[in-house]
Amino acid sequence: MMRQPPPPPRMKLLKIETERFILRSLTPADASERWASWLSDPEVMTPVNTAPRTMTREDLVRYTQRFDQQTRLLIGIFDRETKLHIGLYQVDVNAHHRTSKLNVIVGDKAYWGRKVVLETRAALLDYLFKNGTEKVIGSPLARNFPAVFNYKAQGWRLEGIMKGQVRHMHSNARLDQYEFGLLKDEWIALKKKAGS
Amino acid sequence: MSLTDIKALVAEALQVDASVLSDDLRIGGIDAWDSLAHMRLLTAIEERLGKPLDAETAAGIESLRDIERVLG
Numbered sequence: 001m002m003r004q005p006p007p008p009p010r011m012k013l014l015k016i017e018t019e020r021f022i023l024r025s026l027t028p029a030d031a032s033e034r035w036a037s038w039l040s041d042p043e044v045m046t047p048v049n050t051a052p053r054t055m056t057r058e059d060l061v062r063y064t065q066r067f068d069q070q071t072r073l074l075i076g077i078f079d080r081e082t083k084l085h086i087g088l089y090q091v092d093v094n095a096h097h098r099t100s101k102l103n104v105i106v107g108d109k110a111y112w113g114r115k116v117v118l119e120t121r122a123a124l125l126d127y128l129f130k131n132g133t134e135k136v137i138g139s140p141l142a143r144n145f146p147a148v149f150n151y152k153a154q155g156w157r158l159e160g161i162m163k164g165q166v167r168h169m170h171s172n173a174r175l176d177q178y179e180f181g182l183l184k185d186e187w188i189a190l191k192k193k194a195g196s
Numbered sequence: 197m198s199l200t201d202i203k204a205l206v207a208e209a210l211q212v213d214a215s216v217l218s219d220d221l222r223i224g225g226i227d228a229w230d231s232l233a234h235m236r237l238l239t240a241i242e243e244r245l246g247k248p249l250d251a252e253t254a255a256g257i258e259s260l261r262d263i264e265r266v267l268g
Contacts, residue, residue: 112231113233115230117231145239145254146231146232149223149235152224153223153231163251176251178251178255
């Protein structure tokens with residue numbers, strides 16, 4: 001009889017500090033008008049093909065409660081110096097395949113072009129790979145050029161182009177999506193190369 | 197377009213002087229080539245082409261040489 005591999009360790013509420021930012025699990029207490037303002041901003045939401053909408057603090061409280069923080073993680077990005085909440089990650093963990101699918105939004109536009117994603121996602125990858133994930137996956141829309149830049153600049157591999165994968169939020173047009181991936185060993189090698 | 201012209205296009209998108217761009221520059225190779233600069237760059241390429249980049253072509257743009265190939 002084949003021995004089953006041990007299950008990946010369970011994750012708990014996380015807090016990770018990088019040079020300029022703090023990543024930590026979002027809780028109902030983090031629901032704020034500031035966060036809601038990103039969700040109603042077309043400039044923030046259009047690149048992720050999500051119709052801007054007005055959300056109340058109560059809506060956001062309910063939203064945070066949809067994440068069990070074990071297999072569905074909701075992680076806030078905070079400015080380490082000002083403590084301002086500037087963005088968030090959603091991570092869907094597949095414990096069986098040991099993959100994690102990442103989505104990120106930097107909602108505070110004052111932080112765009114400041115390498116927030118490169119810095120914070122590097123720390124998040126370290127965390128995920130230390131906690132059972134063996135491959136990470138990202139699926140930006142092909143027209144989301146800043147997101148595509150971040151995957152490429154961080155060394156993720158473009159694994160495929162999914163033609164007409166999703167419907168445009170306001171029309172029947174179909175949008176292309178990329179699939180990026182990165183294995184744990186590749187991440188370790190990239191870090192080693194960057195450090196040498 | 198010549199490599200000099202490509203460098204002028206990239207320099208404008210990255211908001212730097214063309215003299216700092218090496219011939220073998222790749223995506224993210226200098227600080228100024230960040231996510232917003234990349235968006236400006238691909239938008240500028242589309243303006244030159246007069247049409248949107250398809251997903252395959254956009255995915256392949258990672259260096260000055262790639263841009264030279266796309267713009268011909």
